Amino acid sequence: MQQNSLVEYGSRRVIITITAVMCALLEIVDTTIVNVALHDMQGNLGATTLEVGWVVTAYAIGNVIIVPMTSWLSQQFGRRNYFAASILIFTIFSFLCGNANGIWELVAFRFMQGVGGGALLVTSQTLITESYPPEKRGMAQAIYGMGVIVGPTLGPPLGGFITDNYSWPYIFYINIPLGIIAMLLTLQFVRSPKYGDKLSVKQVDWAGIALLALSVGSLQYVLEKGQEDDWFSDPMITLLAVTTVLGIFFFIWRELRAKNPIVELRVLGNGNLRTGTILSFILGFGLYGTTFIIPLYTQATLGWTATQSGMLMIPASLVTAFMMPIVGQLLQRGAKQQILVALGMVIFFFFCMWGYKIITPDTSKEAFTWMLMFRGIGMGLLFVPITTLSLSTLKGKQIGQGAAFTGMMRQLGGSFGVALITTFIARQSMQHRNNLVSKLSIDDPTVMQRIHGMQQSFIGKGIEAQTALKDAYQSLDYMVMKQSIVLTYMDVFLYIGLLFLLCVPFVLMIKAKKNKGEKIDTSMAH
Template sequence: MNSHVEAVPEEEPASKRAFITLSVMLATIMQALDTTIANVALPHMKGTMSATQDQISWVLTSYIVASAIAMPLTGFVAARIGRKRLFLFSVVGFTFASVLCGAAQSLEQIILFRLLQGIFGASLVPLSQSVLLDTYPTEQHGSAMAMWGVGVMVGPILGPSLGGWLTEYYNWRWVFYINVPFGIMAWLGIAAYVKETKLDPDRRFDLFGFALLGIAIGSLQMFLDRGESLNWFSSLEVIIEASLAALTFYMFAVHMFTHRAPFLDPMMFKDRNYVVGLLFGFMIGVILLATMALLPPFLQNLMGYPVLDVGLLLTPRGFGTMTGMMIVGRLSGKVDLRYLVTIGLLLMIVSLWQMTKFSVDVTRWEIVWTGTVQGLGLGLVFVPLSTLTFSTLAPRYRNEGTALYSLVRNIGSSIGISLVTTYLSHRVQINHAVYAEHINHFNPALQDAVQKGVYDLSTTSGLVNLNNMVTKQASIFGYLQDFRFMMYVCIIMLPLLVLLRRPGASK
């Protein structure tokens, strides 16, 4: 097995802790914001770069794939060059790559610079989490994770509204330039206050293991990102990507448990809380961004809201998340964290259940309060879950443990978005076919609409209008079925709580 240096957190003065927390949170927000802020600017980039929809989607795909492949390297690189050096190098690289993205003049350039952004940004979130865990004593880990969680969860939630505002009033390039002040402040704070860790020069790099994991993650992300546009398994490219991902994941698992010095130390997986936390994190990832992928098109395409109004309607979800995290910060150490996770999951279930009742007549208030309740539930789940996951894990595993935790959550988000979008298109087709069966001369509602002049079935335009109405109703019901699917995911998570131990309950 790899040799490790045990990292025991030292007691830091409160003022120094505050500066460390602020600095790493800025880095976290910068990276988390970039996962969604560029989405709303894609149509404007498409026009500037004279690209097709399929071509411009690589702006997102390149970032996601590069970040996913580079993230598992965090533990090894931090052990060899030092966590602080890696942190500073990543902040500088991410900020500079953001400037290059904003200045890009062609599609090839922006895809290349987004690749660099993904590589440099991959380690920011796991490093910020491990720094905070080492900065605060064990009894304050709940509060530390609450502050860290604000950046991780609020960034993706506020990204679309901030990106829409910048694109509307300035230019799409500003969705990248906005990272510059965050990057400068984060670098100054980390350089001044974060301590360097001890190096582990004897740690060997398992190139074969990393290659297998990198190919597996890259193939999986490509499969998830390209599957919808290529009609999934009817495409040879998608079949190759799925097969390659399955084969290399299997080979990596066998290699990890049989090699003398594997890329990931399998001893981490002897910790029950950590393994259950990984599973929980994956499922939370499914919920976290899937709702944000569904609500904007639902509000814009079916409800007719402009993009800025959509951003404003979704913003309270972020405030609900921050409120939940502040509650966790105050209650940490005073109540069993598993109770907070239970309450959070129940709030998410209630919110999603209410969303299954949405219609074209849904009011702004209903959209706001269901989003706020869901955000509050996410805040109550995310932070205690992070604390419980690492409560019994040995400190020497924190760098690679946090990297794997972030990676699994990101993969969950990618799978979640692919699942809900594919399920939506599938259900819309089925719903349309079912509704169309009732469009006949024996339907009293249709007869009444024809008599009132709502539809003129003797003309082509009248038939088109009727078909558009059926498609709209089928789409609305498809979204509601997606919300119900996510509600079931939350219900499935509840029994997993019994597998989590309280901090200090196990050796």
């Protein structure tokens, strides 16, 4: 009975759904919207490149620390109050970010904005799941999924447009009116489930909170800053990596023994949720990894502007948004989640192979657009079945706990993906460069003919012979560097594609457990 006491109908359900999707979008768009404005912030606040990178890192750390705690915090303060307070924190700190006078002030406000934002994503998913009867949950996850998948790709073009036409503080100010509307709708329409008594201050698992913040915060720092600081040759990275491992070990030990754990790890005893968290990690890896490399490639190698790179991602997002309700309908009609996930992974593999084939130093916009639209189909087939599979056999407060796990794993999958890809690009491009240089010899007549041709071309522009020869060698070096970067990005696509293909047989082997009480719940919902 508890499970269905929160099911909503009619306009009330529509309003709750719109509020939840709006909050999920606010949170996710803010993850990527700042990326294109970092250059302006750097100049405006007099920061170094390393310092301005913290604007992104601080938000991610705030996010990933709070996500696993959201279910517990909802129980303590009541879901409606906690959700409204999170929106308020997010909105206030958005205003303060826009008003920041120094880089470290902005970083501190971004961390707090991330703390407010982390709750928005997971609580939105729980709200939508519980507002729909079990047989309509596939469609509910499809609606939520639109926000989650479309969000990361809306950020860069929106950020580019605002930065080019106004100024960077406005990327934070646009959250204020939306935040106020969302908060008022939450206070008016969202209901809080009753899950027993609140804990006194003494009963709170303070050790669990400290260990969670320490371990997850350290892990996020290592992933964000590892490549930049040359991984374990940096004492700080080494120290935090050790802290992460020990912190996670003691956190698990603590949570399994605590009377009132901050994160209920026992919920992972549910087979479907365990499978869903692993698949969420892989989904995050593919979603954020490819959303990261394509704009990076188009800007750094093809010389596109931030707005052009951002706009490239929009058609793919629209395809995903179009796919979501179709997949939701298929699930409602009894399509197997494992089959849809496997199909999504095969499509994602073909998308990566497509990328592998078309990457050149001058790939056209059209080639990218069709490839990314194909990715949009794969994402639609992956997101909805993975989330419905994860939460399908959970009831009551377990739904919130399960949503927190899948949300955190998707986030960490993205962080791992971006960290691994940046490290791989830096190391592999040097490897390719060395291989290409080893094939260039001054004894090779073709090489010398090429250099001589370029030298003549420079002389023709009125440059003195010796300088022209130097310029010719520099041009050749630039070509080698560009070619090595192209080969590296080809490798990235190939390996991400193979990762997804390798997962297919395991996904097909999953036996999804049906909720024994589902038939009764369904009849009660009508």
